Amino acid sequence: MxxxxxxxxxxxxxxxxxxxxxxxxxxxxxxxxxxxxxxxxxSAAEYDRLLAAERHLDELERLGALRLVRERIRDARFTEGTVDELFAAADAVR
Structure with a gap:
């Protein structure tokens, strides 16, 4: 199998x-x-460095997605919506 x-x-x-x-x-x-x-x-040190870099990029991506949603709410382009619409807005950053 x-x-x-x-x-x-x-x-x-x-x-x-x-x-x-x-x-x-x-x-x-x-x-x-x-x-x-x-x-x-x-090396273990290089592995840790790569892992930290990946986490940093994930955090930057998350913050960018949150900023995009906030901008849309502030500009009245996104006044209300479903969870799916929020995820779609966040995915637009990627």
Missing amino acids: AVEGMETVRSTLPSILDDFREQPFGSAIHFGRHRRDEAVVV
Whole structure:
């Protein structure tokens, strides 16, 4: 029985590895019977830095979405609406 979503992982892994190979902090390693399997090793400090950067971008995106909704309310372009409309307004930032 195949694990759900593994096909997606398999199909996107080459591009993910290519991205990592281009980074100065990444170190590609090969393993497996025919050395076709590959992984990228990063230091714990670099992993923490990448994780913090991702959180920072998520926070900036969230704040941008909130600002957009506030501007629409202030400009009377968005006086009332459903939860779906609020999410649609927030998604417009992305």
